[in-house]
Amino acid sequence: MRTRRTRDAVTGWALLAPSLLGTVVFLLVPVGVALWLSLQRWDLVSPARWAGLDNYATVLSDAGIRHSFAVTLLFTVLVIPVQTALGLFVAVLLARRLPGSTFFRVLYVVPWVCAPLVVGLVWRWVFDPSTGALNAILGTRVEWLTSHTLALPAVAFVTVWTQVGYVALFFLAGLAGIPAQLADAARVDGAGPWRVFWSITLPLLRPTTSFVLITGIISSFQVFDTVYAMTGGGPGGATSLLAYEIYSEAFTALRMGRAAAIAVVLTVVLVVLTLAQRWWFGRRTTYEVAS
Amino acid sequence: MTRRTAGVVGTYLVLLAGAVLALGPYVLSLLTSLKEPAQLARRATLTWPAPWTGQNYADVLGGQYTLVPALVVTVQVVLVLLVGQLVCSVLAAYAFARVPFPGRRLLFGGYLATMMVPQVVTIVPLYVMFAQAGLRNTFWGIVLPTLFGSPFAVYLLREHFRAVPQDLEDAARLDGCGTLRILRHVVVPLSRPVLATLAVITVVSQWNNFLWPLIITTGPTWQTLTVATANLQSQYNGNWTLVTAATTLAMAPLVVLFLLVNKHVTESISLTGFR
Numbered sequence A: 001m002r003t004r005r006t007r008d009a010v011t012g013w014a015l016l017a018p019s020l021l022g023t024v025v026f027l028l029v030p031v032g033v034a035l036w037l038s039l040q041r042w043d044l045v046s047p048a049r050w051a052g053l054d055n056y057a058t059v060l061s062d063a064g065i066r067h068s069f070a071v072t073l074l075f076t077v078l079v080i081p082v083q084t085a086l087g088l089f090v091a092v093l094l095a096r097r098l099p100g101s102t103f104f105r106v107l108y109v110v111p112w113v114c115a116p117l118v119v120g121l122v123w124r125w126v127f128d129p130s131t132g133a134l135n136a137i138l139g140t141r142v143e144w145l146t147s148h149t150l151a152l153p154a155v156a157f158v159t160v161w162t163q164v165g166y167v168a169l170f171f172l173a174g175l176a177g178i179p180a181q182l183a184d185a186a187r188v189d190g191a192g193p194w195r196v197f198w199s200i201t202l203p204l205l206r207p208t209t210s211f212v213l214i215t216g217i218i219s220s221f222q223v224f225d226t227v228y229a230m231t232g233g234g235p236g237g238a239t240s241l242l243a244y245e246i247y248s249e250a251f252t253a254l255r256m257g258r259a260a261a262i263a264v265v266l267t268v269v270l271v272v273l274t275l276a277q278r279w280w281f282g283r284r285t286t287y288e289v290a291s
Numbered sequence B: 001m002t003r004r005t006a007g008v009v010g011t012y013l014v015l016l017a018g019a020v021l022a023l024g025p026y027v028l029s030l031l032t033s034l035k036e037p038a039q040l041a042r043r044a045t046l047t048w049p050a051p052w053t054g055q056n057y058a059d060v061l062g063g064q065y066t067l068v069p070a071l072v073v074t075v076q077v078v079l080v081l082l083v084g085q086l087v088c089s090v091l092a093a094y095a096f097a098r099v100p101f102p103g104r105r106l107l108f109g110g111y112l113a114t115m116m117v118p119q120v121v122t123i124v125p126l127y128v129m130f131a132q133a134g135l136r137n138t139f140w141g142i143v144l145p146t147l148f149g150s151p152f153a154v155y156l157l158r159e160h161f162r163a164v165p166q167d168l169e170d171a172a173r174l175d176g177c178g179t180l181r182i183l184r185h186v187v188v189p190l191s192r193p194v195l196a197t198l199a200v201i202t203v204v205s206q207w208n209n210f211l212w213p214l215i216i217t218t219g220p221t222w223q224t225l226t227v228a229t230a231n232l233q234s235q236y237n238g239n240w241t242l243v244t245a246a247t248t249l250a251m252a253p254l255v256v257l258f259l260l261v262n263k264h265v266t267e268s269i270s271l272t273g274f275r
Helices: A002-037 A054-061 A063-094 A101-113 A116-126 A133-138 A151-176 A180-188 A193-204 A206-220 A225-230 A242-251 A256-283 B003-033 B037-041 B055-061 B068-098 B104-114 B119-132 B139-147 B151-161 B166-174 B179-190 B192-208 B211-216 B225-235 B240-273
Strands: none
Touching (some): A002 B139, A063 B003, A116 A133, A151 B003, A225 A242, B003 B240, B055 B240, B068 B139, B179 B192, B211 B225
């Protein structure tokens, strides 16, 4: 009995060792280092100096960083409702299982499979004022990506464009999990298609919707590649989303401490969001249907 | 026309419009990459290439801008990470699923918690750590942070391993199989679909990875395909016939791979992201 337990302990820890090593060294230690860095003033060249909470004070007061938080929030507000609604819409159409649905489903996911960086470059060409496709189609000469008002919506549009097919996959799976007899019963009771959608489909999709919303928000708070490829954060910081701001603080301005402080604040926001969603989701009634 | 056929026609029209939107940029940029720079400069953006030319691809693949070394680096990185991530995740997931070692529940809770740590917070400290360790601009510098798998992969595999019938494992153990042989001959073969999905996710995400290779590499020796493409664009800004050739080349292998295994992937993305 005793030997069996020892053997299990040895086997378990041995199997776990590589993964655990990786998680500790490349995930947990960096989080600790980030916290330490956020309390330093360091340009990677001269020795690091203790800065106390100065970097956090800067994060809260610096106009550029506050602007970056605001831009990120606005970006999320632009992206999330549109991408979720469109994803659901596409999923409902695909769920009708008309001939050819598989073809469309695969097609819509292609933008998601391609590297966001490369997709961003392709769209940078599409938006190019002189030889780009968009102005050629519209017959205009709009400077999309160098305009203060249009650049952020353009980046948001490309983000939605890459995500819709992917979001639709989750809604498709959610729709497939709803028993048909519920909608049938409602129809027998005289409910029209809209009524069935609002009163049956949508409430039963709540777990999927909740998942899609929260993972969407978390990833939209971390968009980097698309910004790097399309605008480089410009014009004048108009598209400087937080991940890009962290990158340029760290590797252009060489302010490691400040970059780490922004990252820590962003992480706290994301963790709170995740926990709030879990709590909210756990609190709500779940609809159990015997099949 | 009845209401039903009207609905079907409407559905197809919307789906087709979506397809045009999804494919449009690819088709147009592919056509651009087959044009001569002079033709594009005349604002002939929406016309067929005249004449058709493969010169942009020849330039991007050979000569001074060559993407070939970056392609080789990317393939190496993806292969090493694929093996490393799958092996480490399978071992750890099996320990969590079937080996009752002390501390298992606590540790698994810790793994779940680490799934909340966003990449954006680890990137700056990782760079500092790797710079101190002299790993900047090396092959291992690129692969090490993700070589040992992700908590997400462990979590996903554990769920599947728990569904493998215990009787099969017990029978194999009675026949004298050790843990590793059980893994190789019972658990892994029975989990082939989820392993394939995980493999595809790994390949796609590593092929497309940009931020980490961007900061950990300098110069052409170790740059990956995404980094090389970005550099090419900033170096030849406005030279869109060349840049679209590069973007097309950078995307083509993955799109082909995806179209080959698409049914599998689209059906299981929901399975992996969810539950």
